[in-house]
Amino acid sequence: MRSDDDEPGVTIALPRFGSCCYRESDVIRFPWGLPGFSALRRFIPLEFDDDGRIWLQSLDDPAVAIPTADAARRVPGYAPQLPGYAEDSLDLGDGAERLFLLVDGDSEALEPAAPIVVNLRTRTARQIVLENRPRRVGPAASVAAAGG
Amino acid sequence: MLVLSRKLNQAIIIGDDIRIVVVAVERDTVKLGIEAPRAIPVHRSEVYEEIQRGNRDAAGTAEPRSGAKPRIAPLGRTPRPAPPEGQPDS
Numbered sequence: 001m002r003s004d005d006d007e008p009g010v011t012i013a014l015p016r017f018g019s020c021c022y023r024e025s026d027v028i029r030f031p032w033g034l035p036g037f038s039a040l041r042r043f044i045p046l047e048f049d050d051d052g053r054i055w056l057q058s059l060d061d062p063a064v065a066i067p068t069a070d071a072a073r074r075v076p077g078y079a080p081q082l083p084g085y086a087e088d089s090l091d092l093g094d095g096a097e098r099l100f101l102l103v104d105g106d107s108e109a110l111e112p113a114a115p116i117v118v119n120l121r122t123r124t125a126r127q128i129v130l131e132n133r134p135r136r137v138g139p140a141a142s143v144a145a146a147g148g
Numbered sequence: 149m150l151v152l153s154r155k156l157n158q159a160i161i162i163g164d165d166i167r168i169v170v171v172a173v174e175r176d177t178v179k180l181g182i183e184a185p186r187a188i189p190v191h192r193s194e195v196y197e198e199i200q201r202g203n204r205d206a207a208g209t210a211e212p213r214s215g216a217k218p219r220i221a222p223l224g225r226t227p228r229p230a231p232p233e234g235q236p237d238s
Binding site for chain 1: 186187188189191192195196199200201202203204205206207209210211212216217218219220221223224
């Protein structure tokens, strides 16, 4: 059986971050693209020391990297009710392990109305636009602000 | 753009399985009922466009708060050990 250590690494030159090595199993697939980047399908998650962000670095367009934050770390209790198409398309039934990422730009406010939902088993993701929008969450926002 | 006139309770069909019905007309607001397969996301355009702009703005302007070299974020996995100093991280 092949282990993770056997998987060959690929080095990619990134215009913003320098070079980085990834393995195919690191790739997060976005089969439906992302709003604003509908043609981009493959990303790798990058982090920096002390940065606190997870950068979704496009492999289709190395110039594109979207800063996000792990909602569980930044907004305790964040557990939006996902629409049916999200659960179905990401195969999130039966308690599949999922991760919510929130776009974390320079505005110092997270946008909780459009979580990027990652199925951690399949490494497939989709950004979900919630119709019942929780309000934007600033750095010092209360836990209750980002529910549902 | 295709333009169709509809009256209250009249509908249009898109493809084989999307039906949009005019359920109310009140002054300058039209309420639409949308029947679509569960797999089809439906959004108000201004909400979706705001998310598009937010993604583009974040991707275009944000910079890492640290000057360190990037590494793969584990996302639920055990982090890989850092490579020895001076070695490539593959």
